[in-house]
Amino acid sequence: MRIGELARRAGVSPRALRYYEQQGLISARRSANGYREYGEADLRLVSEIRSLLAVGFTLDDARPFVACLRAGHDSGGSCPESVAVYRRKLAEIDDEIRTLLARRAEVAAQFTTACPGCVLRKAGES
Amino acid sequence: MRIGELARRAGVSPRALRYYEQQGLISARRSANGYREYGEADLRLVSEIRSLLAVGFTLDDARPFVACLRAGHDSGGSCPESVAVYRRKLAEIDDEIRTLLARRAEVAAQFTTACPGCVLRKAGES
DNA sequence: CTTGACCTTGACGTTGGTGTCACGGTTTAT
């Protein structure tokens, strides 16, 4: 199939697919006229990339997963490198959550300090 | 005082101060040679901006706070517009926290699905 | 034969808050 069809089936833009290729995540053989030609396996690769991007992974993070699928594994996340990325990502997310919680507390503190009483009323006045 | 001194005292770069001015957050009179000349009040404005940026506010968010200080209030957060920003920001942060929690759960789910058993071991194998 | 839908590469725009030149004038100290 050509890029337009793969894009439709995967729910992405052709531009995105060219970008993934440029980043070395996917590849395509070329037909005589220069058009990219994809197989069914590529749909799986793109789907994997998409589901990873959807949960906050970067394209770089997705690399080991794609490599894992290409290596013939039925799951992109079953290779050691992918597992490492999973762990790192979970740690990163936990970090961000902690940061946000701390930030929330700090904003709330600044708020009450700057305008005591405002917090409880719906339209605060100084 | 000139831009270099204000920058040092506020712990920012002169570049940042020029940017704040360009964004309409601070202003400076010019001495005969064209140099920006600041007063003590400007240090307070910049400090306010910094403490807001530090907790994830944008420069745009900081605008009402600066206006509030300029209007003579002793706290940048005591004006109604600032209070509105505080509320909005708290809501945004809460949203981000919820998003991150959901994302964390989803990543963990993908992880266990892709590689059941990997989660518990330190060096997972497929 | 021409419209129109598809494909190609290349390159700039987006977002925020600066960093980092370039190029030139001013001031201060020696």
Next chain:
DNA sequence: ATAAACCGTGACACCAACGTCAAGGTCAAG
């Protein structure tokens, strides 16, 4: 007088994942 440190404006670089033209080649249908 001259070097060092300061100031000015203007403009490109950054990060990520594309969107959106530009300018053109390809191909099937009518």
